[in-house]
Amino acid sequence: MTDVSLNIATGTAPADEAGLRDYWQLLKPRLMSLSVFTALVGLLVAPGGVHPFLGATSILWIALGAGASGALNMWFDADIDRVMKRTRKRPIPSGRVAPGDALALGLFLSVLSVTMLGLTANWVAAFWLGFTIFFYAVIYSMWLKRTTSWNTVIGGLAGAFPPMIGWAAATGGTPLEAWLLVGLIFMWTPPHFWALALFVKLDYHEARIPMLTVTHGRDETRRQALIWSLGLAIVSILAAFTSLGGPLTLAVALVLNGVFLKGAWDMWRRTDADSEADNHAVEKGLFKWSLLYLFAHFSVFVVEAAIPFGGW
Amino acid sequence: MHRDSEVHIRRRGRNFGVLGVLLAFIVIVFGVTLAKIQTGGFSEGFDHVARPGLVPGQTEEVAE
Numbered sequence: 001m002t003d004v005s006l007n008i009a010t011g012t013a014p015a016d017e018a019g020l021r022d023y024w025q026l027l028k029p030r031l032m033s034l035s036v037f038t039a040l041v042g043l044l045v046a047p048g049g050v051h052p053f054l055g056a057t058s059i060l061w062i063a064l065g066a067g068a069s070g071a072l073n074m075w076f077d078a079d080i081d082r083v084m085k086r087t088r089k090r091p092i093p094s095g096r097v098a099p100g101d102a103l104a105l106g107l108f109l110s111v112l113s114v115t116m117l118g119l120t121a122n123w124v125a126a127f128w129l130g131f132t133i134f135f136y137a138v139i140y141s142m143w144l145k146r147t148t149s150w151n152t153v154i155g156g157l158a159g160a161f162p163p164m165i166g167w168a169a170a171t172g173g174t175p176l177e178a179w180l181l182v183g184l185i186f187m188w189t190p191p192h193f194w195a196l197a198l199f200v201k202l203d204y205h206e207a208r209i210p211m212l213t214v215t216h217g218r219d220e221t222r223r224q225a226l227i228w229s230l231g232l233a234i235v236s237i238l239a240a241f242t243s244l245g246g247p248l249t250l251a252v253a254l255v256l257n258g259v260f261l262k263g264a265w266d267m268w269r270r271t272d273a274d275s276e277a278d279n280h281a282v283e284k285g286l287f288k289w290s291l292l293y294l295f296a297h298f299s300v301f302v303v304e305a306a307i308p309f310g311g312w
Numbered sequence: 313m314h315r316d317s318e319v320h321i322r323r324r325g326r327n328f329g330v331l332g333v334l335l336a337f338i339v340i341v342f343g344v345t346l347a348k349i350q351t352g353g354f355s356e357g358f359d360h361v362a363r364p365g366l367v368p369g370q371t372e373e374v375a376e
Contacts, residue, residue: 017322020329053347057340120344 018101022091026074026102027067027109035066035162041298042166042181045244045305050121050170058121058169062162065113065129069158071106072137075099077145080207106137121169128168132161146208149215156189157182163298180239184297187232191225191264192290198222198267199280199287222268225286229264233257236297244301246311252300256293263289 039062043055050058074081074092078099081087091097110133118126136158145151163181168174197213198221204211213221236257240250263286270282304310320327 018326020326051347051351053343054351057344060340 018091018096022096023105025091026071026097026105027064028070028074029067031070031159032063032066034159036063037295038181038185038298039063039162039166039169041302042163042168042178043170044166045301046167046170046178047243048171054120055170058117058125059166061113061117061120062129062165062169064109065117065133066162068106068109068113069133069136071102071109072133073141075102075106076137076141078102080209083207084203086203110137117165117169122172124172124174125165125168128161128165128174132158132165135161147210149210149212151210152193152212153186153190156193157186159189160185177239177242177244180235180242180244181298181301183235184232184239185294187228187235188290188294190228191232191260192287192294194221194225194228195263195267195283195287195290198275199283218272222270226264226268229261233261239301241312243311244304246304248307248310249300249304252296256297259289260286260293 036059040059043050043059074090077087078090078092081090082093087093092099092102110130114126114130114133117129136155140151140155140158144154148154160182163185164174164178167178167181194212197211198218202211202213205214212224216224236253237250239245240253245253263282266282267286275283
């Protein structure tokens, strides 16, 4: 007897039957929106033009690919999600979507998004989209997330690929500038997440996920956040001197990184007692700045490419 | 008189949602086809002969 036949027989609807919104939630829409933004920037700043409709649909397939990897992640992580308070109400742990359905949706959308990106743009972009889905779903979710405390760094790499895929969709290639966009998000993710981890009580330890704050301690997390912030500043300034940037990008990058480094430095100098005393003001400040940082930095690349006097 | 079963009534919203997604997919594929034709991406219709774009030195000869 299936759930459908059971429902027909009893004439009652299950209170927790999956709706379209649940399947949408499986695709991790917030993660998708970040992919859309960064992939769009990659596509816009790449040299040469792309047909507007082909560009827009390429972004759609990249977003769908990101959604597919989200669904595969939720399918594999259902056991973890059941344990943590933050994720307990997700479609699979709450019982609204069957794990097999999530897996099928993830696999179907993976094949669809990669194939359609190949047909719409080119197979270089399609290859990198396929690689990104594989990296996030298999390398990160299934393997390294549960085994190493550097999972934030590795997961961040998967989230860093969309601008390069956008660039590849426009040009068919992945030159240094495209990799610098990857590097920027890659270096940005750890301090962004660790600042959050220092002021939000994340119950990863209950799910036995080795997070840096638990395995290496909160002081080491503060130190690592500063180190990665320095790396971020280096990549950012480097990018400003390539064909991606120009005087405007350099000026914006200097301000963004200056404030970011000041926040990371202040966060490193503090103890947990200091942090508790002012309700994690510095950690919250750095986290908020990191959000503005990524948006402003990627936006200035687009502005630099669009203005007539932009670039070096 | 035909009456929809309870399960059809209950899942109407979801089914219409799937219909909307499928229709959107058709529109997108049609739009991509038109855009590809406009940009010449798929328009090298050289059946049973090597595509000039793939043969070194051939592009110039074709252009002449």
